[in-house]
Amino acid sequence: MTVFAYGISVLHARLKCFKYMLSVAYKMELQKWRVNEAAYEIRKSTIQKQLRKDVGPIADVVRQGFGTTNDGNTARRFF
Template sequence: MYDLLKVATRVENENAFKYGLSTLHAWIRFMEMILHISYNLGFKKWSATTPENRQLKEDKKNIDKPRQGSGNRNDGNTARRFFQNYQCSAEITEIDEELIKRLYVILQTMSSGLPINAEKLVNMH
């Protein structure tokens, strides 16, 4: 994935496309990705290796705690609201608002089921 030229020139396995793409899971995973990045912003490292960093991470994770007896709240509806309210999500997570907004556009595009003009997405500001 780090070699973008190699990824762009890779021959696709057409047989793999028959399984489709679960846009519901994409919404949830994108939201969880933003949350997990947010957890580590206080110390700007991939993992919390010191007691201080572990405490910072735990304090930040309080935004993602499930309610007692409710299970994991990270469902499709929660993810959609997270991205629809990208300004609020950016403020809470301290992640760049523009990044969350762009992910929202990608998710909406994937979920639309309509033909996509990729050139318009490339030139989007």
């Protein structure tokens, strides 16, 4: 049995791509892997506000006891 016997889940592929794209977008303007925490948080909040305005659902916000708001519906609407 191979690793790809069942194929790749579209849902998980979207979630991972969405998470990675957000990570890159937060650091893109700063152009450093290790960034200043204050500048990172400012950039993150502006991108979250822009996504909220354009796409609709809240992205990459921590929910108490549940993880983040990145779910299948958020990733689907993003793509």
